[in-house]
Amino acid sequence: MAETIVMGKKMNFEAQDRRGTYTTKLDDAIKKFGTDDLLPLWVADMDLASPVCVQDAMKKRAQHPLYGYTVYPKRYYTAIRKWMEKRFDWKIKTNWVVPCYGVVPSMNFAIEAFTKKGDGILIQTPIYPPFASSVKHRKRKLLDNTLVYNNGKYEIDLEDFETKVKEAKLFLLCSPHNREF
Ligand SMILES: Cc1ncc(COP(=O)(O)O)c(C=O)c1O
Known part of the structure; x- marks a missing residue:
């Protein structure tokens, strides 16, 4: 795999094929559009691998076999606040952040x-x-x-x-x- 370092993190910019893993955009295309010979651009679903540090964190978490409810640690909010400030020059307060699934x-x-x-x-x-x-x-x-x-x-x-x-x-x-x- 061709790995590149972006902002100190390992990334792989080669397109991956997720066919056969219950992908909304690929495995459902025949049902939705009658063909899978298309570029499914209607949905913002990437063909690029997540950064290696994200994959590693997911693997580490999955190794613990209990997948129960979870709290949001302080560093979760700090990461969001820092991203908003760095990326959008927008200072937000922690209590403005409401975690939501999607x-x-x-x-x-x-x-x-x-x-x-x-x-x-x-x-x-x-x-x-x-x-x-x-x-x-x-x-x-x-x-x-x-x-x-x-x-x-x-x-x-x-x-x-x-x-x-x-x-x-x-x-x-x-x-x-x-x-x-
Ligand atoms: C423009 C846009 N917004 C939001 C979503 C969905 O976001 P989420 O991944 O949070 O469900 C999509 C998914 O295709 C999208 O295309």
């Missing part, structure tokens, strides 16, 4: 927390499908600031955004953005 459940919790049934929620399509389905399942009104395809790039229609955001109680920003094919 973006989609978090999005549903945010919709419940910040809006009521019938409230408008703005998204920008084309987008990862659960953005729209979460809004619909929670019986909120879906507002769509459709992105404009221009010279091979998607752009925000800012005029439309300004109009629709006035009706919205919540804006769900997908960043980085990916689209449904």
Whole structure:
């Protein structure tokens, strides 16, 4: 394997094939799309190996045979705060961090927390499908600031955004953005 050192950590940038290990994007493609002869770009699932230090930490944890409930140590929050500051120049407080298992459940919790049934929620399509389905399942009104395809790039229609955001109680920003094919 071709390993490279990035920020002091071992990485392998060779694409891996996860076929046959119950992958959503590959092993479910025939059921979803009727063929597996495609590039499944609808889902943000990488073909690159996790950094070696992450693999090692997972292996170390798995060696203990009890996989019970766990607490979040202080260094978990410190790592998130440091990442936010280093990467986004954003100082956050520990009590702003609410651990949650995945973006989609978090999005549903945010919709419940910040809006009521019938409230408008703005998204920008084309987008990862659960953005729209979460809004619909929670019986909120879906507002769509459709992105404009221009010279091979998607752009925000800012005029439309300004109009629709006035009706919205919540804006769900997908960043980085990916689209449904
Ligand atoms: C844009 C985007 N957001 C979120 C998710 C899902 O995130 P999570 O891994 O937390 O379920 C995906 C998965 O494809 C995605 O494409």
